[in-house]
Amino acid sequence: MDSFLPFFPLNLVVYPQENLNLHIFEPRYQQxxxxxMETDQPFGIPTFxxxxxxxxxxxVTVTTLHKRYDDGQMDISTQGxxxxRIETFENPVAGKLYAGGEVTYFDGEADLQKPLPELLELLATFYDLLTTPVEYNPEVPLFSFQIAHKVGLPLDEEYHLLTIALESERQLLLxxxxxxIxxxxxEIARTKDRIRMNGHFKNLDPLTF
Structure with a gap:
């Protein structure tokens, strides 16, 4: 199904369910x-x-207007x-400052009800190595979108994941x-341990020849 969306291109990937805070300063995006917000309509963030x-x-939809400045700038929260997929592109849209176009929607196809067990095991190992607590909920549908920003994917691979229709295939990519990785x-963790030990007194077992 085709629908028209105003576009706010950004050099990042936004996923469904993701919350994103934005500072709006350019006049075209203020418009x-x-x-x-006035029409309670969504807009599109295509990846640049x-x-x-x-x-x-x-x-995405605007969920909260946090502040509107005297010069028209805004702080807002949005949700994916x-x-x-872009079908047509107008820059600018007739009578507007911003770009837009016709799009075709994809629902992300949640062909998996729960994350693949191997994915959960690898995530646990990865975050344990990083010694960084990361919150995620395996019960949420479209699990791949929830963790895609949290596993160190480069931007082009984050974008590639966005284009994959099936949840099962997205999880296999992860x-x-x-x-x-x-x-x-x-190996980085082992190297850091060796660096920390350098210069310290070491209690070494005697070697038998």
Whole structure:
């Protein structure tokens, strides 16, 4: 189903269910956000990658206007809704300052009701190595979108994950990534331990020759 969306391109990936805070300072986006709040309509954040719009983004809604400044700037909170693919692009939209276009929506296809066990095991290992507590809820649908920003994916791979239709395939991509990165993180942890030990008194067992 095609629908028209105003566009707010950003050099990042927004996922469904994600909360994103934005400071709005450009006049074109002040106009866009003001109109969306007045009409209670969503807007689109297509990913701007390698100096172009490769075609996918996420529909978002404004959830909170935190502050409106005297010069029109705003602090807002938004939430991601649905993934879309750009079908047409107008820059600017007739009579407006901002760009927009027709989009086709994708529902993300939650073909898995729970995360794959290997993915949960790898996540536990990864965060244990980082000694960084990370909150996530395995009971939430579309689990891949919940953790995609939390596993060290580069921007182009975050974008690639956004374009994958099936939840099962997105989780397999995350598993492949974690399989590759965990050995690297383990080696970094060992190196840090060796650096910390350098210069300290060491209690070494005698060697028998």
């Amino acid at each position: 866009l956000i003001t109109e969306c 990658l390698n100096s172009k719009l490769p075609g996918y983004g996420t529909e 809704q649905r993934v879309f 598993i492949q990534h974690l399989r590759k 965990i050995p690297v993180v383990k």
